[in-house]
Structure formats: C-alpha cells, structure tokens
C-alpha cells in the first residue's frame with residue numbers, strides 16, 4: 001500500500017494537500033451563495049447584479065453534451081463555490097504577511113513568492129482555491145502603467161475598465177459553463193497594458209486547487225491597449241483525490257489596434273489515477289478578441305493533466321489584418337480524455353489564422369481535436385492554415401480529428417493538413433540500442449513531435465514543459 | 479568477449495536458429511555469411527536485445543548473461559548494432575539524437591556528459607573522417623536519407639559511440655564503391671586490441687577492405703563451416719547451393 005502511494009507520488013508530484021483553515025460558502029448553488037461570494041470580495045453592487053443576471057440566465061440553459069468525453073452527471077448543489085484560506089481573507093495583503101503555509105505550498109510547487117527568491121523576470125499572481133493570495137512585482141509593473149492584479153482587486157480599483165470589457169468577449173449567456181462561471185466566478189487575474197507599452201516582464205498566474213469538493217471558477221481578463229504587447233502564462237495543479245473536481249474558467253482577451261497578446265497555458269491538473277479514478281474536469285472557455293486593426297492574439301497550450309479537458313481557446317478576428325494563432329500539445333494517458341481545439345472566426349479583411357495541433361494519446365485514453373475555421377463573407381482575402389497531427393502509443397487509445405470549415409468568402413483560403421502516426425516497437429528498439437531507456441526514447445520522439453509548439457512557449461517555461469511531456473507519458477511504454 | 483552457446487531461437491514457433499555456437503575474443507573480426515532468410519538478422523537482433531523471440535541457450539558478454547540485460551543496458555556495456563534497415567524517426571533531429579545517445583551511454587558508465595560544444599566538435603571530426611555531409615545532421619533522423627546515407631549514418635554513430643562489440647548487419651549492401659571504402663576505413667580505425675566486430679555480409683568484396691580473422695557460414699540455423707578469409711572466396715565461387 002505504502003509503496004503504491006509512493007509510486008503515485010512519483011507520477012504526480014503536485015498531488016499533496018496543504019492543511020490550512022478555510023472559510024467556505026455553504027455548499028450549493030443559489031442566490032445566497034452568490035451574495036456570499038460577492039460580499040466576501042467586497043464587490044460593488046453592479047457586480048453582484050451582473051452575477052445575478054447570469055444566475056437567472058443559467059436557469060434556462062442546459063449543459064452541452066455534443067462533446068466526445070462523457071462524464072457522470074454533476075450535482076451542482078453538492079459543490080462548494082467558495083473556499084479561501086482564512087488567513088488570506090483580508091485581501092490585499094503584502095507578501096511578507098502571507099501565511100507561511102501558503103508560501104511553503106507555492107515554494108513546493110516551484111513558484112517562490114518571497115522577494116528574495118522570486119523568479120527572475122516573471123511576475124506571478126498566485127490563486128489558491130477561490131482567492132488570489134499574492135501578486136509579485138506589482139510596483140515594478142506600476143512604474144510603466146501596467147496593471148496586474150487579481151480580478152477581485154480590479155473590480156474594486158478599476159471598475160471602469162472591468163465594466164467595459166468583462167463579458168465583452170464571452171457574453172454572459174454564451175453557454176452553460178461560461179454562464180455558470182459568470183454567476184459564481186471567484187478569482188483570477190486582471191491585466192491592463194496601456195497604449196504603446198511593451199510589458200517589461202512575463203506575467204503569469206499560478207492556479208492551485210487545494211480544498212476538497214470545491215469547484216474553481218477562475219475569471220481572467222487581459223486587455224492590451226493600442227500598440228502594446230504582453231506575454232502571459234498560466235500554470236495549474238491540484239492535489240490527488242478520488243473525487244472529480246470541476247474547474248470552469250472564463251478567460252477573455254482583448255487586443256486593440258496594433259496590440260499583441262501571447263497567452264500560454266501549461267495545464268497539469270491532477271489527471272486521476274491509473275484506473276481513471278478522480279481528477280479534474282477542466283471545462284474552460286477561453287476567447288480572444290482581436291478588436292483593433294493589425295492586432296494579434298496567440299494561444300499556446302500544453303495540456304497534460306485533468307481527467308477530462310474540454311476547451312477551445314478561440315480568436316475572433318474582428319480588426320482588419322488581425323492575426324490569430326493556436327498552438328497546442330494535448331497529451332492523454334491512462335483513462336484521461338480530451339476534446340480540445342480552437343475556433344478562428346474571421347470577420348475583418350486580410351485576417352490570418354494558424355492552427356498547429358499535436359495530440360498524443362497513450363494507455364486507454366481518448367483524444368479529439370475539434371476545430372472551427374469560419375471565414376465570413378466580409379473577411380476578404382483571409383487565410384487559414386491548419387495542421388493537426390496525432391501520435392498514438394499502443395493500440396488501446398483513440399485519436400479523432402473533427403475539423404469544421406465554413407468559408408463564405410471566395411477570395412479567402414483555408415488549408416488543412418492532418419497526419420496520424422504511431423511510435424513503433426522498432427523505433428523504440430532502435431533508440432534503446434543507442435542507449436536510451438524506453439522513457440527517454442519516448443520523451444525524445446514525443447518532444448520531436450511537439451517541437452513546433454514547444455518553441456512557442458516563453459523560454460523559461462519551455463524546458464519545464466518539455467519535462468512535463470515526458471513525465472505525463474511515463475508508464476505508457478513497455 | 480562474446481560467447482554464444484547452444485543458442486536456439488524461434489519466432490511464432492518457427493525455428494530460426496538452433497544449436498548456434500560462436501565465440502569472439504577481444505580484438506577479433508568475425509564475418510558471417512549465409513543465404514537470405516538464414517537467420518543473420520535474427521542473430522543480431524537477439525544480441526541487441528530485441529524482444530519477440532523465444533530463445534534458449536546462453537549468451538555471455540564479458541562473462542555477463544546477456545539475457546538478464548535490457549537492450550539499453552547492453553548498449554551501455556558496449557554492444558552496438560548497425561541495423562540492416564536503419565529506422566526513420568520523424569521530428570527528431572539527427573544531431574540531437576546522437577548527442578542524447580552518446581550522453582545516455584556516458585552517463586550509464588559514470589563518465590562526464592558532453593556539452594553542446596564538445597559534442598559538436600566530436601561529431602564534426604567524425605563526420606569529416608567518414609565524408610558524411612554535416613548538413614544532413616540537422617535533418618530528421620534518417621528521414622529522407624538515401625539507403626546509402628542511412629548506412630553511413632550507422633557507421634557515424636558507431637564511430638562516435640566507440641563500442642566494444644560492433645555488429646554490422648549488411649552495412650555494405652547499398653553502398654557505392656567509394657562509400658564502401660570509407661565505411662571500411664571507419665571500421666579499421668576503430669579496430670583495436672579490445673574492440674571486436676561481427677560483420678554480416680553477402681559480398682566477399684567488403685572483406686577485401688576489412689580483413690576478418692574468421693569467416694563463418696550460417697545455414698540451417700547454425701554455423702556449418704568456419705575458416706579464414708579464404709572461405710569467403712570459396713563461397714563466392716561455389717554459391718550456397720553447392721556448398722557443404
């Protein structure tokens with residue numbers, strides 16, 4: 001038994017729990033709970049009204065069920081919608097006053113928050129269950145006018161910007177999970193880059209689910225004003241539990257004229273055990289609006305965790321000459337399932353999009369790439385290039401590619417390429433003959449397969465991601 | 479160095495090798511010749527550790543039971559197989575593959591791993607010796623390489639890894655005359671008192687360049703005759719049909 005646990009720990013090194021006193025809203029989804037959340041966050045009335053509006057709409061919405069991975073019915077009344085470490089309830093707080101247990105947790109996760117140990121050149125917002133517990137390098141960013149704080153703080157301090165953009169990319173009633181998020185969202189990051197500013201450091205948010213039976217409803221809003229640039233990265237981990245926990249995030253990006261947002265995700269939520277028990281349901285809505293001319297939004301994702309990953313980071317290319325990009329590595333092992341891809345909605349003239357998707361499935365897992373390229377009649381002279389590659393390991397897993405293409409403009413052009421390959425016994429033997437053990441061999445082959453996407457990650461994270469790719473596939477050979 | 483005793487190997491209950499015996503001492507070069515399908519590649523695969531065969535008998539490498547070692551552990555101990563059909567690995571850069579391989583072996587032996595600069599220096603030197611176009615090392619491993627280039631790439635890897643026992647499975651097949659000479663030079667330059675070779679070939683020609691100490695004829699699952707280099711000539715004249 002003990003040995004087995006140690007074994008498991010090796011597989012998922014972020015699986016520990018922090019023993020910390022929590023403040024929780026009562027279980028269940030109702031008006032009182034939403035009021036509780038809004039009050040805990042000291043929100044203005046307009047915010048509470050907005051949440052209530054979403055809650056009302058939710059009553060008329062049904063969970064979508066067109067996705068490939070099916071899951072047991074979620075009892076929304078059996079979830080805690082708000083859980084925060086007691087010590088962090090008095091936000092905002094300086095990092096020096098932070099509960100040592102929280103500092104220790106982030107240190108263990110490789111994200112030191114203390115002044116002297118901070119990651120060089122990367123500002124971090126640390127979100128623990130339902131609250132942001134710390135944001136580093138705030139002052140330094142303030143000097144150039146960059147606002148980087150928790151969404152809760154932004155609602156209080158920058159209501160005019162939040163009001164203007166919140167829900168402007170993902171409408172309140174978009175679909176079930178997005179609307180649920182709008183009603184009960186707890187924390188997440190807020191970024192505003194003023195005109196002409198190139199954000200001097202990488203911004204990143206580290207999401208941690210700790211409490212049990214708790215859902216995490218992250219809300220992130222990033223606005224890049226005219227001629228600005230920002231690169232943002234999010235990371236996610238959770239303890240190992242037998243239960244399935246829901247993470248339903250909404251992320252909205254807005255790029256104005258000549259602005260560029262680069263958004264990277266390294267998703268490593270707990271995937272469940274080797275028999276498919278437990279793990280996070282990662283049901284996320286991410287959408288970017290290229291509102292201005294010549295704007296650019298680029299999504300890069302490395303999705304290795306979660307029991308089920310269900311997300312389509314998308315770009316609405318509204319401004320003329322705007323560019324949308326989606327680079328994805330999705331890995332499923334054991335009984336993990338993923339249904340992921342992107343939507344590129346071309347509205348403006350001369351808009352371009354590029355989709356590079358690399359799916360790797362091993363064990364008994366199942367992977368679906370689902371993507372939409374929609375070129376409207378007004379999007380003259382627009383282009384899309386899509387490349388979807390699947391790599392299979394063993395013969396018990398599945399890989400599916402479901403591309404939807406709508407081209408209403410004869411002057412525009414869509415190109416789609418797809419391949420499916422398999423790591424053969426012969427290839428493994430060849431690598432082993434050259435001294436690599438099976439895991440190293442798979443790591444090398446898989447990293448070669450994903451190279452194009454890994455290269456898109458900020459340097460500091462590329463190496464980590466590369467290791468993660470190897471670890472996620474551990475035990476899938478031999 | 480290598481002692482094979484009474485090796486028997488079946489695939490899907492079809493007997494390929496039986497009563498196979500061979501001993502290679504340090505520094506020796508042995509050549510094995512035999513008709514198509516006689517089990518030469520089967521032998522080299524088994525020596526390398528490839529799974530999927532039913533085997534019995536004994537193989538000792540430096541007095542260690544090979545059957546107890548995984549493929550990569552055999553490689554760490556100095557066994558190298560130049561494959562008859564080198565594998566293509568899409569997406570993996572040849573240089574990176576070579577470096578990963580060399581460092582995996584060095585690490586297993588407790589030697590210092592080479593950094594990028596040291597490695598490039600070594601690979602440049604070896605590529606030059608083998609007249610191997612360096613530009614190809616930046617391509618995906620064996621992808622789009624010609625047959626001969628793949629074979630040369632095997633020899634390049636051999637000379638970088640400097641193995642104790644090199645098994646060359648028809649490395650000469652598909653090489654042009656100049657390449658054959660270069661490959662032979664590569665082998666000869668590695669030929670030292672501790673390094674041994676097992677060379678599988680169909681053609682006497684290679685043995686003009688690499689003088690073997692012994693030539694063996696593999697037929698009916700085992701070695702039916704052994705001799706010196708003259709045996710290869712005899713075979714060339716008679717053919718297998720009339721040989722016995």
Ligand SMILES: Nc1ncnc2c1ncn2[C@@H]1O[C@H](COP(=O)(O)OP(=O)(O)OP(=O)(O)O)[C@@H](O)[C@H]1O
Nearest residue numbers: 489490494512513514515516517518519520521562
């Ligand atoms: N996986 C397999 N399944 C069934 N039979 C096999 C398999 N691999 C090899 N064989 C058979 O084993 C025999 C020996 O094959 P092997 O490749 O060792 O011959 P070889 O001596 O190397 O021939 P060549 O000179 O053509 O390279 C052949 O009859 C071959 O068809």
Ligand SMILES: [Mg+2]
Nearest residue numbers: 518519520562
């Ligand atoms: Mg053969």
